[in-house]
């Protein structure tokens with residue numbers, strides 16, 4: 571039977587992806603359900619993390635070290651196939667998977683041996699919940715404007731002061747990847763207020779003294795989200811991720827990787843909406859015919875199907891390119907294109923599905939009603955659509971300058 575997600579027979583994929591996709595689909599069919607209303611989101615997320623860990627899926631976000639102790643690179647196509655599958659079945663399961671990936675991704679990509687040993691096994695099993703804390707009330711799209719400060723103390727440890735907001739998994743995470751300014755005080759006097767230099771990344775345990783969950787944030791599609799306050803928060807020297815000053819690059823490189831997977835999640839949500847709509851239009855009768863027989867419906871279905879296919883091709887092109895070890899310019903640009911297009915088009919596809927359902931489409935308890943709420947955040951988080959356009963334009967101009975051609 572064909573899978574409900576992107577066909578793994580496409581030339582972007584390798585043999586192991588062709589085995590992974592049906593295995594994930596079979597598992598998800600049995601274990602996950604799109605739940606329009608979730609009673610206790612925190613408890614559901616914890617349970618889903620353990621479930622995804624026990625089944626081995628989280629290992630794809632946290633590749634185990636090989637015999638030489640080296641961690642293999644993240645497999646972008648596998649992560650995308652899994653997110654597309656999980657999003658189709660349960661947007662909360664996709665969220666949990668993605669957060670383990672984004673939080674642990676920074677450690678997998680930039681952590682030292684001790685940091686990997688301390689955190690990654692727990693993330694892979696779902697026992698430890700991860701989070702990524704970059705945005706601040708005054709620094710969302712403009713991440714380089716962040717103001718959270720890390721000061722090095724005499725004993726080499728760090729003290730964090732400031733706040734972070736819209737932190738997914740905030741309030742339930744066991745650790746946070748936190749980005750803060752670490753320039754020395756005297757440099758800071760002259761430093762510009764916005765600079766990507768002098769930002770460093772830290773792994774901050776949730777129980778660190780001086781870290782408080784100041785507020786839980788309620789959203790359109792409920793998931794754990796919080797504002798955090800750091801007040802003389804004590805962080806040992808061993809928790810610095812990478813080198814001092816490397817934080818912005820760590821944030822951007824981690825986002826490059828996971829932005830592709832946001833596109834895959836959007837694709838899964840769009841495919842689910844199209845699936846529901848296709849079923850519905852064959853059953854629903856009006857004006858003496860099935861909705862599917864009306865040309866006005868067919869035009870909608872054609873647009874939905876074309877948008878989904880185009881989004882799939884951009885998404886897996888970006889993932890394939892990354893797995894091939896494409897240059898930063900290539901991977902940054904194609905990841906941004908995939909996220910922009912797949913999330914914007916998924917919004918349109920889901921809206922069209924709601925429209926085809928008519929009154930039922932906006933009724934609580936309907937799958938398309940939940941999808942309509944679920945998709946909205948994806949056009950905003952991990953780089954809003956406007957940020958993706960900035961990135962695409964910048965990389966395209968640069969490539970044209972370098973080579974004289976449109977890349």
Ligand code: COS
Pocket residue numbers: 702704705710711712713714766818819822823825826898902951952953954957960961
């Ligand atoms: N990979 C590796 N390094 C990167 C990078 C990437 N994708 N993008 C930028 N960098 C590096 C640059 O090479 C540069 O280093 P040097 O100063 O050594 O040359 C440095 O980071 C600064 O880059 P840049 O000048 O591009 O920074 P900008 O502030 O102009 O970046 C955007 C602007 C909008 C692209 C950036 O702020 C961004 O992505 N914002 C969105 C943030 C976000 O996604 N927030 C959501 C948080 S998670 S839910």
